[in-house]
Amino acid sequence: MRIVVLGGRGDLGARVVRALVARGHDAVAASRRSGVDLRTGDGLEGALAEVEAVVHAATSMRRPQDVDVAGARHVGATLRRLGSPAHVVSISIVGADRISYPYYRAKVHSEDALAQAGVNTTIVRATQFHALAAVLGAAFRLGPLSFSLRDMRVQPVDIDWVAERLADHAGGPAPSGFTRATDLAGPTAYDVRQIAELVAGHDGRRPPRVLRVPPLGDVLRGFSEGRIVPGPGVETGGRTFEEWLDGQPRPLPRRMHLPG
Template sequence: MRIVVTGGSGDLGGRVVRELRSRGHEAVAASRRTGVDLATGSGLDAVLEGADAVVHAATSQSRPRSVDVAGAGRIGESLRGLGSRAHVVSVSIVGCDRVPWPYYRAKVDAERALEAADVPATVVRATQFHSLAAFLGGAGRVGRLSPAIGDMRVQPVDIDWVAQRLADHATGAVPGGYRRATDLAGPTAYTAAEVAALLAAHDGRPTPRVVRVPPVLPVLKRFSEGAILPGPDAETGGRSFEEWLATQPVPLPRRFHSPT
């Protein structure tokens, strides 16, 4: 199969490309580095010509309306113009429809753009990747103190496993139209105190004292209420947060890179 991966030069997209190639497929990385710009549509028709499937893994924390939302619409428009029924597999976020944060709202609108595109499409929602959970767990740390937003918990997921499941969908059965696949999540949910303790043990630091921050804003309230946790029907798998953390440098860098 010839499968185009938007954001194919990024962290998640690159892993999807490598996974597909390891299975013997022709995986084409589509990004601005390769002359494809989802924000403008430049190069999109050319790269989608002859595609059997598309994995839409491109995202932008700063420009989600241009890349995530408009990009999904442009993929559908391009495929219709080419007369193609290529299967579009798009990654989204568990709970994005329950959290009033602009980036999450953009993810919901990207799903809707695919639903309106009139092409075979599968949306796969995943929980936060381990790297983001680690960043959130250490971002506000000051000395021996670490903040916790209300009763917030996270159930982070292994990015490699998500890449494998996206590849499974792209090479699997093609739906007749739009569908939501089963959500993906890691095997364990963690409180802020548990994440902070794991990060401290990894870095060789004393366990911090966790200070509860009242969730006074709507976004923080939804986080505290568990809006980003998966439901009981979610598929769980991949490495645990502890297993992922054991492969990371010491001390763990206090930074976060977008997966694409």
């Protein structure tokens, strides 16, 4: 199949391209580097002509309304203009609709934009990738102290497994209309204190003393109340956080990849 991966040079997108090519698909990456700008729609018509599926894995943490949301609108409008039945597979975040964090709100607006565009769409929501969980567990560190939100829990997921599942959707049959696939998460949930301890153990440091920060405001309360942890019926798979951590350099780089 001919499949375009928007954001196909990004952390997730590059893995999706690799997974699709390994299965024999004609998969290409598209982004600003190849002349496709999702903020304006420039270059999309050429990129999406004659494709059977489109994976939307492009994002900007700083400008999600422009890239994730307007991008989804441009993809929908372009496919309609082309009269294309192509299947759009778009990545989103578990619990995005339960937290008022602006980036998460944009992910929901991006889903809505595709629903309203009337194109064949599968939304795949995943939990935080392991690298982001490591940042959450290690970012708020001051010497031997580590600060965490009271009771914050995460169920991080293996980015390589998410890429394979996106490739399954993109290479599989298209739904007729809009659908949300089963949410994806890693096999195990952790509280942020456990993540901080695992990262410290990996780095050869003593476990940090964790100080709890009270969840002030709706966004922090949302994270603290476990609204980003998946409910029942989630599909779990891929490496655990510990297995992923084992394959990382020691010490773990302080600046791990964040989207956008």
